[in-house]
Amino acid sequence: MIKWKRNTIIKPVACFLLLCLSLFIFPTKFTYAENPPSVAADSVVLLDATTGEVLYSKNMNTAYPPASTTKVMTALLTLENCDLDEIVTIPKSAVGIEGSKIWILENEQITVKNLLLALMLESANDCAVALAIHIGGSEEAFVKMMNDKAKELGLKNTNFENPHGLYNTKHKTSAYDLAQIMKEAVKYPMFIEISKTRGTQIPGTTQVPEGHPLWNKNKLVSAGEFYYKYIEAGKTGYTIQSQHSYVASAQKDGQRLIVALVHDEVKNFFNDAINLFDYGFENFKLEKIYSAGETITTYDDDGISMPLLAMDDVYMVLDKDSSAKPELTLADIDKNTVYITGDMVTTGTLRIGDSTVDVTLLAGKEYFPPTVEVKSTNIDRTYAIDTESQTSSQYPVYPFVITILIIILLIIITRIIQIKKKAQKKNIFWN
Template identity: 40%
Template sequence: MRLWVLVALLVFVTQGLGAAAAAAAPPPQVVAGAAILMEADTGQVLYAKNPDARMYPASTTKILTALIALERCDLDEEVRVPPGFTGIDGSAVYLREGEVFTVRDLLYALLVHSANDAAVVLAEHVAGSVDAFARLMNKKAASTGARHSHFVNPNGLPDENHYTTARDLALIARAAMRQPTFREIVATKSYVLPEREDPKALRHLWNTNKLLWRYEGANGIKTGYTTQAQQCLVASARREGRELIAVVLGSVGNNVWTDATALLDYGFDGFTRSQIVGANRSVASVKVAYGARDVALVTASPFVWSFPTGEPSPAVRWDVRLPRPVTAPVQKGQELGSLVLYSGARRLGAVPLLAADDVPRALWASWWFWTGVGGCGLLLVRYRNYRRRRRYLFRR
C-alpha cells in the first residue's frame, strides 16, 4: 500500500535537556558475553553488547514459561503432579507424584525458587506435553518481537537447540512485566508453599535474585545458571516512575551482579527523559474527501525519549504520515495515521494520530442529495414543458 507522507511539520529543540556542564557518562564495561539495557515502556535501547549474539538463557527461560501459564490458566486452578513424575535435574522443590498445587503456587516456585520441576509440571498442564508447550513458547516469543530465539523446554536446561539473544530476552521480559501478577511474583523476596504431604518437604522459598535486597528500586526479574550458559540475569528496577530492564548473559561468578548494577546505574544516571510531544496535541489538519470540513489530527499518547545527559540538546523533527487519503465519514477518536519522530537520520518511534472531531459526509456528497437535485430538475423541465403547452393552446 502506498504511504502518503504529508509534510515534515517541525524541527525543535527538546525541552529540559539544556547543555550540562558535566560530560556524558561513559558506557559501562561488563564482563558478560552479551548484554542490553532497555527502557521498559518505550523499548528504547540505552546500551548493547552483542545484543543479537546467540546465547544460552538457562533459567531466564522461565520468564516465558510463566508468561504463557498466566495467559492460559486461572491462578487458583489446581494442578496435580502427573503419574510417573520422577523429578527434574537442577533447582527444584521436589514435587511428588499425586501432589496438588494451584497454578499460583507453582508460579512462585518457578520464579522465586527457580524450580525446574515446577516448570515441567506447568508445561504439561498447559499444553499436554513439553514438546507441545515448546511450540507455544516459540509462537509467543515471536509475538513479542523475539524472532532470533528457539526454545525446546520450559526450564532452560542445556540443549543446543535452546537459545536466545539479549535483545530477544529483553523483549520477552518487557511483555511479561506488563502482567500485574508476574510483576508481583518476581518482586517477591520469599514465599511459603502450602502444607505438603511430607512434613519435611521444601516449603520456604527465597528469591535467587540478590538485587531485590541490594539495589534501590529493584523489582525483578529472573536469574539463571548452567555450565554452558554461565551466569545469566534479567534485572529490572523502577525509580521515579521510570523502569529499566537489563539483560546479562554469559557473565562469570559474582560479575553478574556488578554487570547488572552497572547497566542500571548507567541508565538511571546517564540519561535524561524528555517528553517530546504530549497526548491529545493537535499536530495537523487534513482534507477529508467528501467531508463537510477538514479534520484536526491529535496524538493518541505522549512520546518520551531518553537522551544522554551532558550532551548538547538534540533537534527532533516529526512527519505526519497517513496510509491512505482520509474519506468521510470520520468518527472522533478514529486512528487515521501516525506521527513519526526523528533525531537526525535516526527514527525514534511513532505515535498514533486520531481524529479530533466527527466529520460527516458533506451534503453534496450524499446520494440522496443528487437524487433530489435530479428530481427537482426533472420536475422543473416538466413544469416548463407544461407552461409551453398551455401558452400554445391559448394562442390557438
C-alpha cells in the same frame, strides 16, 4: 578630590552580564557518565520498557543458551493461561528432574501461585515441568506454546526446547529477545509481586507435611551486598555449558528499564546489572511528549486544513538534560477521502535528537474533499511542532530572557556615561 576607577565599575558589571548571557544563550550541558560501564556477558542490552528504545547494547542479537532465565517465558505463559488458585496435581515426569528443584512428589497438590513462587525464587526445574504439563497437556505442547509466543513478540533469535532451560544445543536466545520477554512479563503485577518476594513457604501437603521453604536467588531483591532498591523482578540462570545469564527489571521515577546479560563466564552479572541500571537512570529520562487526543500539528495543504491528534500517549527517551523541540515527519495523506473526527488520517515519526517514535494521527475535525477530483499526493515533509501547549519547563523562552538582559545592559551603560559626564564637569578624573 574623588577618583572614579572605570575598571572598578565596568569589569564586574561586564563579567556578570557575560555570565548571565552565556547561561541563557549557551545552556550548560550537564554530563553524567560519558560512557556506559563495561560488562562481562557476551550478549547484553539495556532498554526502556515503555518505548522499547535500546540505550546500550553489546552483541544484543547474538543467541546463546540462556539457562534458567528461560523460566521468565514459562512464568509469562502461566500468568496468561491460569488462575493463581488453580490446583496442580504433580505428574510423575516432573519428579526428580535434574538441576535445581524443590523436590516435589508425585500426586502432591500445589497451587499455580506456589509453583510460580518456586519457579522464580528457587528456579525449580521440577515446578517448571509441572506447570508446563498442567498448561499444555504435555511438555512438548507447552514448548510449542513458548515458541509461538516468541514469534508473537517478534523475537528473531530465540528457540526453546524445554520449559526450564537445561542445556540443549538448540535452546537459545539473545539478550534483546530475553529483554522483550521480561518486558512483557512485568506487565503483570503478580509477576512483580512474586519476583520481589524474598522468602516464603509452600504449605504442607499430604506427601510433604512440612511444606517447601523458598528463598529468592535474585540478590538484587535480598538484603545484602547487591540489594538494589529500584528492582522489580529478576531471574538468574546457570549451567556449565550455558554459563551465567541474568535478566531484570527496575523502575525509578516512573521509568522502567530492562537489563539482559547472556553468557557471562565470570559471574559478574549482579554488579553489571546494577551499573547498567544506574547508567540508564542517570543519563536518560522518559518524557511524555503528547497525551492521547492532543493536537500534534495542523495539516494545511492544497485545501486541507485539519488538526492531527495523537491516537495514544506518546513517550520518548531523551538525554537527561534535553529540552529540544520535536519534529514531525508525516507519511502520505489521501486528500480524496472523507475524514470524520477521530478517523485515522496518517502516520508520522517524531524526532528529538537521536530519539524517534512512530505515531498514529487522527482527524481533529471533519473533512470533506472538494467536488473536483484531486489526486492523492504523497507527502514527506518535516514539521517543527507547535509547542505553545508544552510547559515552559520543557522549552525555556530564551528570547524573552535575552531581551531583558540586553535592556539591563543598555541601562547600565547609559548610567555609566552619565556619571562620566558629571565627573568631567566637576574635574573628577577617571583612571
